Amino acid sequence: MAAITRAVGQSGRRYLVERVLQEKPGPLGQVYLASAGNQQYILKSVPKNDFKYFQDMFSDLRRSPYIRVADDAIPDQSIFAYKYFKDHLLSFAQKDTPLPLIKGILRDSLRGITALHEKGIVYTDIKANNILVNWDETDGNTTIQRVQIADIEDSDPEAHASGHVHKPSDIFSFRIVCIYAVTKRVIFAVADEELEEGEDKLAIHLGDSPWTQIFTVIAEGFNKEHPREPFALKDIESEFKDLVGKMTNIDPEGRITAHEALLHRWFADAV
Known part of the structure; x- marks a missing residue:
């Protein structure tokens, strides 16, 4: 999977990739550090066949404040965006x-x-x-x-x-x-x-x-x-x-x- 430099989420948020954090094997893709405005995010690509499954799982778990679920999604690139932790x-x-x-x-x-x-x-x-x-x-x-x-x-x-x-x-x-x-x-x-x-x-x-x-x-x-x-x-x-x-x-x-x-x-x- 080719690395990306920019992405636009379903929220309308525009992400600028700062660097690749991890290259995962096979179809798992990459993990990126990105920014949108003055906030940092982690972008993670997943296999296209699993995207809907994860989207549904995140929706099901969103009520718990103790589980990190995606804050945004980029469906056309099979990528999820997560809030950055220190x-x-x-x-x-x-x-x-x-x-x-x-x-x-x-x-x-x-x-x-x-x-x-x-x-x-x-x-x-x-x-x-x-x-x-x-x-x-x-x-x-x-x-x-x-x-x-x-x-x-x-x-x-x-x-x-x-x-x-x-x-x-x-x-x-x-x-x-x-x-x-x-x-x-x-x-x-x-x-x-x-x-x-x-x-x-x-x-x-x-x-x-x-x-x-x-x-x-x-x-x-x-x-x-x-x-x-x-x-x-x-x-x-x-x-x-x-x-x-x-x-x-x-x-x-x-x-x-x-x-x-x-x-x-x-x-x-x-x-």
């Missing part, structure tokens, strides 16, 4: 941020996931950089303005069509995001001290079967020289351990739901 949780979590603010971001993310699940949609792509955050800082005080989960158009269409879905899988993935946001560490990352001299950290996760390699690295990490402390023993508040434990129940049927997680006492002081 940051995402992957980078924001590295700031020196009070825990109640982090809890608020995770709570609002759960609200978005809950809204998806209520519509029979499994998100399937829960990760910290898909949680968008608009924030402001004045006199050293950080204020969270809006939180939305993004890239829902990458979810499985069969899930939205009420096919065989696995909502507990979303919760299992979300607990990884929660641990990262609170501890500022990616729990499945390979530590620098575990690498051989000259070994590339990213190479650990690449190959013909990346998931096999990842779990092999994790398994081999348990030894006398590099013991791994169970999460239950880490210096983390007990209520957070309880929430994570409920999200991680090995039995999907026994795993806490998104709605139940929202009611957990750990979120009581979320801002």
Whole structure:
């Protein structure tokens, strides 16, 4: 698909493309940073055959303020326009941020996931950089303005069509995001001290079967020289351990739901 430089949305808004942010494989097209007036937007092209499906899905989900849906559409080019966000949780979590603010971001993310699940949609792509955050800082005080989960158009269409879905899988993935946001560490990352001299950290996760390699690295990490402390023993508040434990129940049927997680006492002081 050829790159674009300008586009006009159904709203009448005229977009000027500033640069290409991502080249997606096959028919998925490009992601652009664009401007219209003094506002910035993200333009994403989708396969023409999926355009109407996504348009209907966005319309169905528009009532939730915690899900990023398209703000405009360019049907003749099969492109959707989204409001630009300042940051995402992957980078924001590295700031020196009070825990109640982090809890608020995770709570609002759960609200978005809950809204998806209520519509029979499994998100399937829960990760910290898909949680968008608009924030402001004045006199050293950080204020969270809006939180939305993004890239829902990458979810499985069969899930939205009420096919065989696995909502507990979303919760299992979300607990990884929660641990990262609170501890500022990616729990499945390979530590620098575990690498051989000259070994590339990213190479650990690449190959013909990346998931096999990842779990092999994790398994081999348990030894006398590099013991791994169970999460239950880490210096983390007990209520957070309880929430994570409920999200991680090995039995999907026994795993806490998104709605139940929202009611957990750990979120009581979320801002």
